[in-house]
Amino acid sequence: MKLTLLSRSGREVAEFDIADDATVDDLQAQIQRLSKEKKLKGIKTDLYPARQRLSIPAVEEKAKPVVLTVGKALSAFGLKTGDKLTLKDLGTQIGYQTVFFWEYFGPMVIFPMFLVFRKQIYGADFEPSETQLLATAYWMFHYFKRIVETYTVHSFSHATMPIFNLFRNSGYYWGFAAMVAYFICHPFYTSPPLERVYAGLAAALLMQVCNLTTHINLASLRAPGMKGYQIPRGFGFNFITCANYTFEIYGWFCFNIATQSVMGVVFMCCGAGQMVIWAGQKHARLRKLFDGKDGKEKYPRRFVILPPFI
Amino acid sequence: MGKMVNAYIVAYNSLQSVLWAISFALIVNELLGSSYKTVNQNVGPVLRTAQVLSVLETAHAALGLVRSSVGTNLLQWVARTHVLVMVVYYIPEVQEHVAVTVMYTAWALAEIVRYPWYACSTAGVCPDWLTWLRYTAFIPLYPVGTLGEIVLVYLALPIVKERSLYSFTMPNLFNFGFDYYTFLIGALCIYPFGWWSLYSYMLKSRNRKYGQKKQE
Structure with missing residues (x-):
């Protein structure tokens, strides 16, 4: 299928072909490849998958855009040829454990x-x-x-x-x-x-x-x-x-x-x-x-965080 | 509900416009009459009232009556009110300095543009020239006002040290201490950064308003 990538302001970033049975992971890999080949307009960095946030723009005024989640097939989101996707560059990424280590190691030593x-x-x-x-x-x-x-x-x-x-x-x-x-x-x-x-x-x-x-x-x-x-x-x-x-x-x-x-x-x-x-x-x-409807469990009555207050 | 809120916001900004206009008139009166040395003595009460009252703007933002950031509002209020009350009001030695006049004048001029603009644009009757002024007057006035603040804090340093003003020393049961002199030095170091982040933000919003027209 043929997909169009848009920037968040609606500018066209790229247009490309991808297999009909591709997954979101395949799509992200392809976008990274395009970014390395400098084929994404306005993007100069290596856009590795963790940096990408892909979503299907909302059609109606108040609807929310649908975010593509990794591990799923593109068809699961109903994507077909000619569809548009919004690409957001999340910026340089860093591992959770690395962040946690440094933010806790500091106080331990300081x-x-x-x-x-x-x-x-x-x-x-x-x-x-x-x-x-x-x-x-x-x-x-x-x-x-x-x-x-x-x-x-x-x-x-x-x-x-x-x-x-x-x-x-x-x-x-x-x-x-x-x-x-x-x-x-x-x-x-x-x-x-x-x-x-x-x-x-x-x-x-x-x-x-x-x-x-x-x-x-x-x-x-x-x-x-x-x-x-x-x-x-x-x-x-x-x-x-x-x-x-x-x-x-x-x-x-x-x-x-x-x-x-x-x-x-x-x-x-x-x-x-x-x-x-x-x-x-x-x-x-x-x-x-867990609202208790349609066979779903009802969330029990509980304090939020600080009994006996909230 | 929306109408009531609007009416209140217009009323509040009108009141502030009047208070700052009086402040400015009093400054001019002092400068024409005697000398800049008496500016704080005679303008201070009205100007302090207006400035302290403007803490309401943080409340407005927090209650969602206006669309602006609570943090930025509070920070600006704290920074200005701190210089106005803790430094100028409580340290007589700096009260007659020309920096007080410069700072008051820059503040007053900026506010007699800003508050009427808020009042008029909330009421939906804002003339273009006022909008232009609101997005232009700050360019010289904001740096001058901040410079006044910095100079006054700097002038206060030796006096604060000599009197150990507002200081709280250990040992005490709270296991807490506060050295105002150190705090002021820290504040002086942060001032340029805080100033620039706000100034560049305002320049950016000015560009959004007036810059694009030329390109289109």
């Missing part, structure tokens, strides 16, 4: 640096207190856990993301690590009573274990090769849609109880704010998908 280079940073040498050492150890453990999870537990529904996200996310995590560490490792840091420090950090550790459990649960939600959304069940999920976030936020809450710093609380609030938004979206999506 926090202890404030103790190691305390003389240079604070201009005074001092013996770090037990609370400072414990808080640093907990912080490092937290991000070490995240790195381990990235490579052993998490499964990603997308392989890559735009490279800008690496800088944005790293800026967030590295920046907060430095700001929280600055105050907790400060020579004038005032520790709460030690019993509270022990209890708070122990509780925070327990939350980390619970969080890990939910991550393992989420990763096993889909059998190999299975696609689409599933209703999460089991530890935590029977009451809360995003129990993984719940334990994460509770964990930082316990950390703040133990270490008592304004910057730690700010960090917790920023993270919690973002997670509440994500959880709200996921909750709405699951409720819409």
Whole structure:
């Protein structure tokens, strides 16, 4: 069949032939080949498949364009000769695991640096207190856990993301690590009573274990090769849609109880704010998908993220 | 509902137009009468009212009454109000500097174009020359205003240091500290970037409005 590629502003980028039984993957490979041969008007880079977003433009005013998903045949989208497709260049892509590694490796290393280079940073040498050492150890453990999870537990529904996200996310995590560490490792840091420090950090550790459990649960939600959304069940999920976030936020809450710093609380609030938004979206999506109609399951009544409030 | 919102937006922008027009008239009055040294003393109250009140624009954006970004609005409001209140109002030593007059004049001139334009275009009765002014006046006024802000923050530096103004030192139970002097230096470093991102955005929207006609 003959297809026409359009830019997002509707300019024609290329016109080419492709086999009638081709898949979206074949189409993307062909587009990459054309980009390498400089046969795509206005495109000078190697447009590898992860950089391409292909969609069928909406015919009616309010309709949404249909995005072509990899692994499916072109015929599954009803494409026929003479049809037009919109091509969006998503920009340089980078692997999810790479992004996660760098955004978590930073905080793990930055926090202890404030103790190691305390003389240079604070201009005074001092013996770090037990609370400072414990808080640093907990912080490092937290991000070490995240790195381990990235490579052993998490499964990603997308392989890559735009490279800008690496800088944005790293800026967030590295920046907060430095700001929280600055105050907790400060020579004038005032520790709460030690019993509270022990209890708070122990509780925070327990939350980390619970969080890990939910991550393992989420990763096993889909059998190999299975696609689409599933209703999460089991530890935590029977009451809360995003129990993984719940334990994460509770964990930082316990950390703040133990270490008592304004910057730690700010960090917790920023993270919690973002997670509440994500959880709200996921909750709405699951409720819409599992509406109890046409033999579909009805999504059970659950908290979104932070019982007993939302 | 839509009519009520429109009426409110027109009313708000009209009020701001009046406040800034009064500010500008007072500046001219000072310059004609005595000297620029008394500008802050006599223009300050009205101008501060108008500027502080403009926090409502962030609320308008947040409530969806107007189509503009909440973040950009808030950032601009914080940056200007910070210089106006924390620096000029609370540090008497900088109040008589000529930079105050320059900054106030640039702000006032920009606002007596911008607010009437908002009011008129919301009401649907905007003359072309006002639209042209709205997309042109900022070109000289915005850099001058920002330069005034930068100069005033710079002038405040030694005074802030000497008095440890607005500083909060450790140890305390919040395990938090704030050094306003360091904050100001950081702000001075960020200013050019923030300024350029906004200025280039405005230039771009000007090009969208007036640049394409020539090509077509």
